[in-house]
Amino acid sequence: MTASASMEKLNRALRQNSLVRIIEQFGREHPEAHLKDLVVDASGPGRRIVVNGRELIHFGSDSFLGLDQDPRVQEAIRRGIEKWGTHNGASRAFASVRANIEAEEKLADWLGVESVLILPSVMLTNLGAIPGLAARQDAIALDEQAHSSMQEAAKIACQNGAKVATFAHSDPAALEKTLRSLRPYRSAIVCIDGVYSMSGRIPPMADLDAVARAADAVLYIDDAHGTGVLGPQGQGTVLQALGNYENAFVIGSLSKAFSCAGGFIGGPASFHRLLKIRCNPYIFGGPVVPPYLEAIGVVIEILRSEEYPRLRARLDAAIRRLTSGLADLGLVVMGAVTPIVSVLIGDEAETLRAGKYLFDRGYYIQSVLFPAVPYHAGVLRIQCNANHRESEVEGLIEAFAELSRSMKLPRPGRGGAR
Numbered sequence: 001m002t003a004s005a006s007m008e009k010l011n012r013a014l015r016q017n018s019l020v021r022i023i024e025q026f027g028r029e030h031p032e033a034h035l036k037d038l039v040v041d042a043s044g045p046g047r048r049i050v051v052n053g054r055e056l057i058h059f060g061s062d063s064f065l066g067l068d069q070d071p072r073v074q075e076a077i078r079r080g081i082e083k084w085g086t087h088n089g090a091s092r093a094f095a096s097v098r099a100n101i102e103a104e105e106k107l108a109d110w111l112g113v114e115s116v117l118i119l120p121s122v123m124l125t126n127l128g129a130i131p132g133l134a135a136r137q138d139a140i141a142l143d144e145q146a147h148s149s150m151q152e153a154a155k156i157a158c159q160n161g162a163k164v165a166t167f168a169h170s171d172p173a174a175l176e177k178t179l180r181s182l183r184p185y186r187s188a189i190v191c192i193d194g195v196y197s198m199s200g201r202i203p204p205m206a207d208l209d210a211v212a213r214a215a216d217a218v219l220y221i222d223d224a225h226g227t228g229v230l231g232p233q234g235q236g237t238v239l240q241a242l243g244n245y246e247n248a249f250v251i252g253s254l255s256k257a258f259s260c261a262g263g264f265i266g267g268p269a270s271f272h273r274l275l276k277i278r279c280n281p282y283i284f285g286g287p288v289v290p291p292y293l294e295a296i297g298v299v300i301e302i303l304r305s306e307e308y309p310r311l312r313a314r315l316d317a318a319i320r321r322l323t324s325g326l327a328d329l330g331l332v333v334m335g336a337v338t339p340i341v342s343v344l345i346g347d348e349a350e351t352l353r354a355g356k357y358l359f360d361r362g363y364y365i366q367s368v369l370f371p372a373v374p375y376h377a378g379v380l381r382i383q384c385n386a387n388h389r390e391s392e393v394e395g396l397i398e399a400f401a402e403l404s405r406s407m408k409l410p411r412p413g414r415g416g417a418r
């Protein structure tokens, strides 16, 4: 099929984008790297994967507790298919399966919030809930490093008439200034991550909350990377930091540590129905398929049992060993209090090259570039899982040692640490 002249013009226009140019150039230099379209042909046991006929250790999985491989979770999904079939056929604006309501009640009870609304992903939760909560006469203050899904959601809210401004990363004084600049407003929300997914860092939530409360604003915390893996019983970062949810919506993921599928927003019961009316992805899109909803209760039982501290201890040992091993190599290591451990590389092409180097040594690690991180602040993002073996972590540290001998990498204290 020959593309129309307008189609070709559109294609040429896209190729002028600088990020497209960097990635295309790298793709030409390393056609075997399969950048943006890597295909995993087999997964397991443990964190082993097969790519292009080669076995690699997967250090890029969000299944932090390794529950994707858990027979109880897998069995619940199989049971869900038998009970509900493969999908529930329509938007939840028309009807929800009972499994959806039960999963929401169990999540609310486990988290300690009054109500939970499940959506198909965190991206869709944010794209729906943020414009749903803030419109004309309202204001949104966004951390400059807030997840892209919240930045995109704020653009929709802005289009609907909300005032939007960003504040310096995790800086309460900057938030205060930004909220002042946004006044007057009817109501305001402050969008932050519970765990910054590229650096693994946790924001000063209580300080940000104090500023928000003083300015009549509510916190909106995307805790996608904290859900199910941080805090007591895996409740995430919010309750531990704030002590209650009086002034916060908590957004969680069911697709990361939970190893099921979906996202959710938790908050006061009085918002439950309002969000169903105001949240467009809830109305105009389909829901999480029922089999995955059946598995959510099984994961919550694991998180509330004696098994959770055991899984966490295994995960913590991997995080500690990896972090100290990488720091001993003199690398700039970020995070380390969560299962996300990032190593600063800097330049975009160098970050891709470093990721490829480790890949060639049998370790799959994500090379993360702008706009997911600031420009020229590319990182290698390592995700530790409870089912990584000690030998796999040691092997990765050794591969980083070889990498740091073969490439000049940023060192702490030379403008490298962030």
Ligand SMILES: Cc1ncc(COP(=O)(O)O)c(C=O)c1O
Pocket: 120, 121, 122, 123, 124, 147, 149, 193, 195, 197, 222, 223, 224, 225, 253, 255, 262, 263
């Ligand atoms: C903070 C944050 N929010 C949202 C998302 C998107 O989540 P989902 O894959 O459920 O859309 C991610 C994904 O990594 C994330 O880190």
